[in-house]
Amino acid sequence: xxxxxxxxxxxxxxxxxxxxxxxxxxxxxxxxxxxxxxxxxxxxxxxxxxxxxxxxxxxxxxxxxxxxxxxxxxxxxxxxxxxxxxxxxxxxxxxxxxxxxxxxxxxxxxxxxxxxxxxxxxxxxxxxxxxxxxxxxxxxxxxxxxxxxxxxxxxxxxxxxxxxxxxxxxxxxxxxxxxxxxxxxxxxxxxxxxxxxxxxxxxxxxxxxxxxxxxxxxxxxxxxxxxxx
Ligand SMILES: [Zn+2]
Numbered sequence: 001x002x003x004x005x006x007x008x009x010x011x012x013x014x015x016x017x018x019x020x021x022x023x024x025x026x027x028x029x030x031x032x033x034x035x036x037x038x039x040x041x042x043x044x045x046x047x048x049x050x051x052x053x054x055x056x057x058x059x060x061x062x063x064x065x066x067x068x069x070x071x072x073x074x075x076x077x078x079x080x081x082x083x084x085x086x087x088x089x090x091x092x093x094x095x096x097x098x099x100x101x102x103x104x105x106x107x108x109x110x111x112x113x114x115x116x117x118x119x120x121x122x123x124x125x126x127x128x129x130x131x132x133x134x135x136x137x138x139x140x141x142x143x144x145x146x147x148x149x150x151x152x153x154x155x156x157x158x159x160x161x162x163x164x165x166x167x168x169x170x171x172x173x174x175x176x177x178x179x180x181x182x183x184x185x186x187x188x189x190x191x192x193x194x195x196x197x198x199x200x201x202x203x204x205x206x207x208x209x210x211x212x213x214x215x216x217x218x219x220x221x222x223x224x225x226x227x228x229x
Contacts, residue, residue: 075120085185092119099126127182128158142197168199191223
């Protein structure tokens with residue numbers, strides 16, 4: 001397997017190339033937006049690149065679709081807001097940053113409640129803090145598995161990512177989670193968390209990766225369904 005880069009019309013894509021005893025090229029984009037290309041063993045690189053250029057539009061569209069899916073969670077007062085899988089009406093009030101649930105209302109205290117940008121940035125900060133607390137709650141079980149592999153527990157970062165739910169810097173033992181995960185039920189957040197943990201032990205998405213993933217979380221696919229919607 002090799003990591004490749006290809007530029008075309010001013011945009012660059014990065015992909016993993018796997019050489020296999022197969023007859024045709026295969027192109028696959030996984031849920032982390034990682035591009036996988038498998039190609040027959042003797043196929044010249046130029047033919048693979050020509051194939052990718054032909055599929056260029058499809059590859060870029062696929063990436064855009066994921067970004068748009070995440071944009072549907074836009075934050076503005078009066079709109080519906082999904083919090084841990086449940087719909088709330090978002091409201092804002094002046095006060096020290098805090099997030100309060102009142103039946104079907106989600107109330108954000110912030111500096112300028114009539115400014116959607118201020119509401120959104122305050123809310124994202126609060127959600128990032130909550131996501132970190134959830135990680136603390138969920139992690140002991142997964143830290144123990146990682147420990148069985150004689151690996152140190154990961155450090156967590158929360159970011160407002162554009163095109164992925166999580167990522168793992170294997171060598172640095174850093175897992176980054178998308179703050180937007182707070183829209184989804186806890187069991188879905190846990191499945192993303194565990195997916196990234198597994199990368200500490202298996203960096204790629206090989207069969208071994210999914211074996212380990214499903215061994216400790218047999219209902220993984222079900223938990224992930226809501227992310228694909
Ligand atoms: Zn992954």
